[in-house]
Amino acid sequence: MEQVLSVLIGILVASAVYLMLARNLLRFLFGLILLSNAANLTIFVAGRLTPGAPPLVPDGLDAPVGAVANALPQALVLTAIVIGFGLFAFALILAFRAYQSLGTLNTDEMRVAEPEEIK
Amino acid sequence: MSWYLTLPLVIPFVAAIIAYLLRSSPLGAWVSIIGSGLGLIASIALMAVVLDAGVVAGQMGNWPAPFGITLVADLLSAVMVLITAITGFAVAIYALGDITERQAKLGYHALFQILLAGVTGAFLTGDLFNLYVWFEVMLIASFGLLILNGGKEQIDGGVKYVALNLISTILFLTGIGLLYGMTGTLNFADLAVKVNEVENQGLLTVVAMMFMVAFGVKAAVFPLFFWLPAAYHTPSFSVSAVFAGLLTKVGVYALIRMFTMVFDHDIGFTHTVLLWVACLTMVVGVLGAAAQSDFRKILSFHIISQIGYMVLGLALMTPLALMGAVFYLVHHIIVKANLFLIAGIAKRLTGGTDVYKIGGLYKSAPFLAVLFLIPAFSLAGFPPLSGFWAKYIIVKATLDVEMWFVAFIALAVGLMTIYSMTKIWAEAFWKPHPDGIEPELKTLPHKTAQILPVAGLAVLTIIIGLNPEPFVLFAERTTEQLLDPTAYITTVLGEAS
Known part of the structure; x- marks a missing residue:
């Protein structure tokens, strides 16, 4: 399973890099979300994939009994997904505003803040 | 739970909520000032506790480390929290005369407090994932501040800032x-x-390099700095001052923390990379500044070149060099925030930030000229200001390990810094204004609120410069903790480990 997921992560990163190298801001953002999903999967796989029982603590005990799945990577991934979602929403709105006020999504044409030197 | 560890975090969050509720009233700005003031008191208290105990740690939710989230303050964290609070307080006062009613209504003061909370949290946390969360808090607040009520320029700078910072986050x-x-x-x-x-x-070295790139983007080192000069000259002056002072330093802090405590297994490789990065950062930053003509763009490129000195201190990894890096961090935050605040006053007096199109400040506003000279000379490393000692320690450390070429670069970059500062001085202050305007400080709205923080930060530079001994001794103690994290480890994990 680890191998399959590793290959998947590789494909995600490769397509993300391909998309992010484009001049179009929207493509860049799509690449970004693929990359952040690849990162989430990395955390998930790095936390070991074990067919363990759910990590539930029985009544009256302090620790779960027997072998249980590691819940921490899932907690990390969950946090990362939420944060990534928020940031991506912001970035999308920013791209929309950029299109409205600058009239382009081509990053090469975004030269308002750093105008080219007039020779 | 230790109140002195949580208070510097709780205060800005509470202030942010109150400031947001009062955003339409002029009281919002005062909430921000009072909040930052209380934050300053809390961080002084934290500093006092840490000076006494060395390292203090608190386990959130009473889960013992390493399972729960730990807040730790060693001397480095404590001094960074303190300097953040000082800068935050100064900029909060300055905002009275800088932030428009419209920006305040959109929630400037709330975002500003959240930014301070994010930065403070990043310095205080003892947990890597928690550091990521604080980075995000800081990042989203900075996104908001950058494009708040922004026009084309802010959106344009914002796109590049957001894009590159998000990549670093994912890495x-x-x-x-x-x-x-x-x-x-x-x-x-x-x-x-x-x-x-x-x-x-x-x-492990591969992972270390991933962290180096991720924090390198935050710290704006060569060749990962391009978001900084694209964005830092666009927002309001309060915002760029607090960005310039604090944000890149969080990246440097994270580098110092990780590459002294965790990734010290292959110093020969990782720190050699850092050494090259540091040299190139210094040179590229200062050359970039020489080519600029905008007040804030010159200063932005100087942030980059100065970051190089701090990374150089980390790269050498000798006690003296690390001490220099710590000293440099503290000195640089004060000086850089101050210069951006002065750029704001200069803009309001003369009507622009392009140094070739403004002028006459020395003749009609000599007091501002003096206030500019102090941080400018300090940045360039003139004795007896704080920058001189910071540079002196770093250069001495390179000479001690007989890296003549690196020492030469560090000194040459110092010279080039003077060149840029003289350019600002000659154009914006010395020559008469091309349009014949004679800007006077008297005409400045909210004069006291703008001059007071600038003067206060300038006084701090002078104090550190004239009386460096306690600060150097402090930096020395900090370095001992960094190079021998035993106290840190036992405080966090308990004696048993």
């Missing part, structure tokens, strides 16, 4: 995942112990 997250996979822990203190047990040390 950081991937690095966290891989490091967790290898060590099974995220607690700094626990990591410092567990990395020694990792069998595949080569893989």
